[in-house]
Amino acid sequence: AAAAHDVGATLVVDNTFASPYLQTPLDLGADVVIHSATKYLGGHSDVVSGVIATNDAAISERLRFLQNSLGAIPGPFDAWLVLRGLKTLAVRMRQHCENARAVVEFLSGHPRVERVLYPGLPDHPGHEIAARQMRDFGGMVSFLLASEEEAVATVARTKVWTLAESLGGVESLIEHPYRMTHASTADAPFAAPTNLVRLSVGIESAEDLVADLDDALC
16 A cells, blocks of 8 residues: 555555455555455345445545446445345355365365465465455465366366356355456466366355365366
8 A cells, every 4th residue: 555655546456355354455555445246245146236435535525426427326126135245244254264264175185286276375475465464365266277178177067066257155156267257368468377267165065065176176
């Protein structure tokens, strides 16, 4: 935050993966925080919505003007769905994190998995920062297999994990980013690795989730 403010920049943080339960960027110096409320805030994969939060009065006034003039407001039922989700945010996030730890432990010891990417692991490049400013490490996990073919085959074999994009719902999702969420950047220098598998760990039984991954990695 200090580095951005030293050069007069406005710091905007996408806090979707963490949710306000795990991290509060405004308290850490951010000027604006955005959330896809479709994800953890709603938590049930049944609403499309977004949130912008700021503690800067000038930015807030400008955003309110734009929202009013453009009509960018959620419908009453959409707002109700997000408010309903917020009632269980804390308990859901705790379970997402607990299940993610079980999944990471399993994947880290599997012979077909080349690398596990999770901020809760000490070898993750963001581990130190995450440990310092987050309450826990979240429910998003990625791992690398030997090839694109293995990654595609693995995501197609799960039964408990649903093959789908999105994240942050109570159900566990598995996807192949190179061909799905990040397909539009496939030819870019920052393309997702072809052998990457991404997991949004839900709140089902951790034993069921691990057993299903074990079967899929056969």
